[in-house]
Amino acid sequence: MDQVEIFKALSNKTRLQILNWLKAPAENFPDQPNADFENVGVCVGQIQVKAGLSQSTISEYLSILQRADLVCATRVGQWTYYKRNKEGLAQLSKIINSEL
Amino acid sequence: MDQVEIFKALSNKTRLQILNWLKAPAENFPDQPNADFENVGVCVGQIQVKAGLSQSTISEYLSILQRADLVCATRVGQWTYYKRNKEGLAQLSKIINSEL
DNA sequence: TTGGTATATCGGGAAAAGTCGATATATATT
């Protein structure tokens, strides 16, 4: 993964906030029905409402985070759930500590 | 310091490269005369030549990195020397590990 | 198969970033 793309993905207040929310999904998304935060994460609609931006914007933002390996997606029926990508985040930490 | 500004500063191939070069100034800037890499760092001109972009662009890039607390500047005579800002980089590492 | 809901993609207008050459400023030398 291109390092620049990772940092671009993080260069936006809302996207940073989403990643932060996904650290504690149960607290940040108490309204999600049938929540399976561990396995799949949080669905797009819940994130969209909390972020207060349009559906298309949040969908786009999530795919930017996904392309940067910062979150991963699971489709279940008509919902797409997103959660943190621990490997990608560990990789990022490694970059910071060893290359910068 | 605004987190978004830090990540924006890192969202550029040349700026990432500069930070990486400054990890090992003696190896990356062997031509700098009267080098005092430990105390002051590397001067703008050396970085500019190595990066291959215009003087104004590199000056601007260094100030973006400085505003993000990723490097610090020392003026000595007509030269400005830049080196890594260890505190800022440690702060960044902390953000990644605790908030994302 | 028709309709409803969730998400993704497309097209676009406004704002920001990338990058340059020209110019200004600060310092050093003569």
Add this chain to the structure above:
DNA sequence: AATATATATCGACTTTTCCCGATATACCAA
């Protein structure tokens, strides 16, 4: 004071990002 060098700032143009509404696609239920 005049000139030379290093760096910073300015103005402009191009490319990218932000964010939206509209539309398409995928899936579900009746």
